[in-house]
Amino acid sequence: MSDTPATRHTPRVFSGVQPTGNLTLGNYLGAVRNFVALQEDDTFERLYCVVDMHAITQPFKPAELKTAIYEVAAAFIAAGLDPEKSILFNQSRVTAHAELGWIFNCVARMGWLNRMTQFKEKAGKNKENASVGLYAYPNLMAADILAYRATHVPVGEDQKQHLELTRDIAQKFNSDFNAPDFFPLCEPLIPAESARIMSLRDGTAKMSKSDPSDNSRINLSDTADVIAQKIRKAKTDPEPLPGEAAGLADRPEARNLVGIFAALLGSTPDDVLKDFGGKGFGDFKPALAELTVEKIAPIGNEMRRLTAEPDHIDAILMAGAERAARIARPIMADVYETLGLTGGGSAGW
Numbered sequence: 001m002s003d004t005p006a007t008r009h010t011p012r013v014f015s016g017v018q019p020t021g022n023l024t025l026g027n028y029l030g031a032v033r034n035f036v037a038l039q040e041d042d043t044f045e046r047l048y049c050v051v052d053m054h055a056i057t058q059p060f061k062p063a064e065l066k067t068a069i070y071e072v073a074a075a076f077i078a079a080g081l082d083p084e085k086s087i088l089f090n091q092s093r094v095t096a097h098a099e100l101g102w103i104f105n106c107v108a109r110m111g112w113l114n115r116m117t118q119f120k121e122k123a124g125k126n127k128e129n130a131s132v133g134l135y136a137y138p139n140l141m142a143a144d145i146l147a148y149r150a151t152h153v154p155v156g157e158d159q160k161q162h163l164e165l166t167r168d169i170a171q172k173f174n175s176d177f178n179a180p181d182f183f184p185l186c187e188p189l190i191p192a193e194s195a196r197i198m199s200l201r202d203g204t205a206k207m208s209k210s211d212p213s214d215n216s217r218i219n220l221s222d223t224a225d226v227i228a229q230k231i232r233k234a235k236t237d238p239e240p241l242p243g244e245a246a247g248l249a250d251r252p253e254a255r256n257l258v259g260i261f262a263a264l265l266g267s268t269p270d271d272v273l274k275d276f277g278g279k280g281f282g283d284f285k286p287a288l289a290e291l292t293v294e295k296i297a298p299i300g301n302e303m304r305r306l307t308a309e310p311d312h313i314d315a316i317l318m319a320g321a322e323r324a325a326r327i328a329r330p331i332m333a334d335v336y337e338t339l340g341l342t343g344g345g346s347a348g349w
């Protein structure tokens with residue numbers, strides 16, 4: 001965003017993934033692959049978080065949550081995140097997230113949260129019965145980012161609105177408490193070709209790990225056979241592929257599959273269609289299955305190896321949480337001081 005003023009803040013990346021199920025190809029192409037790419041950029045300090053406190057905003061089973069925390073951490077590492085180069089941890093181990101989340105509940109306005117489309121989608125028709133946590137989810141997300149004064153946030157397109165809210169919260173805090181540039185106005189880093197991967201069963205719905213249909217998504221933990229089978233069964237239309245991406249405008253399923261191919265290859269839909277324009281899905285799907293298996297199945301194999309050693313993953317998350325807490329503590333002390341809340345640290349530190 002061009003209106004961001006120069007800032008004194010350390011260039012720092014923060015992003016998170018909820019342990020609400022198996023990570024999908026959407027989570028990978030929209031977010032995690034970008035986390036790995038940023039690891040090669042020494043301009044930034046990097047924190048990647050399994051945001052388990054977000055996962056309790058909707059119905060969940062405690063035993064499954066614990067397993068899912070380790071699975072998401074394993075997926076991070078299997079996809080290429082190195083715990084030495086990036087700080088990997090789970091949110092509930094660093095109390096700053098919940099503390100700052102509460103403070104932001106008192107900064108954000110009801111009107112702002114009422115506009116959040118993710119709450120409307122997730123609460124559905126039964127909004128009265130949704131948890132207060134689901135409603136306040138964007139405030140906790142703002143706290144995740146700003147507890148570290150993160151300046152850049154790699155996310156998929158669906159999180160853009162929440163990041164705008166994070167900027168609004170930062171701006172209001174800075175101005176209400178006469179503390180210019182106290183919090184940075186963070187920049188989203190949204191990948192061009194894979195910002196929104198759609199369901200394999202419905203090209204108008206986002207691929208999501210909590211979709212009831214397992215055939216709607218590729219899970220990072222799927223075996224090569226399962227990946228190939230899901231792509232074979234993916235919904236398509238009867239037309240051959242067009243020669244250019246513009247011809248996909250009214251064909252959501254075809255557009256999604258071509259987009260996935262391009263994202264996996266690191267190219268563009270127009271380039272993919274140079275090879276497949278005029279061909280039917282009988283030719284395209286086997287090529288897509290082969291490419292997806294080549295890129296994704298090795299991640300699943302490594303995840304299986306890692307999740308067999310949960311103690312090892314736990315040790316990585318604990319060490320990461322200690323590093324994360326060391327960054328957050330002085331920032332939280334500053335927050336308390338600025339608010340007149342006695343300041344200088346709590347008994348628990």
Ligand code: AQP
Nearest residue numbers: 018020026027030031155156195196197207208209210
């Ligand atoms: N389909 C997608 N395409 C591109 N990016 C995506 N992301 C999620 N789905 C897609 C990105 O993945 C990151 C982690 O997402 P999350 O787990 O925190 O929550 P989410 O966006 O709500 O993802 P899901 O898979 O849809 O989870 P559930 O089913 O639990 O709601 C984010 O950066 C997100 O943009």
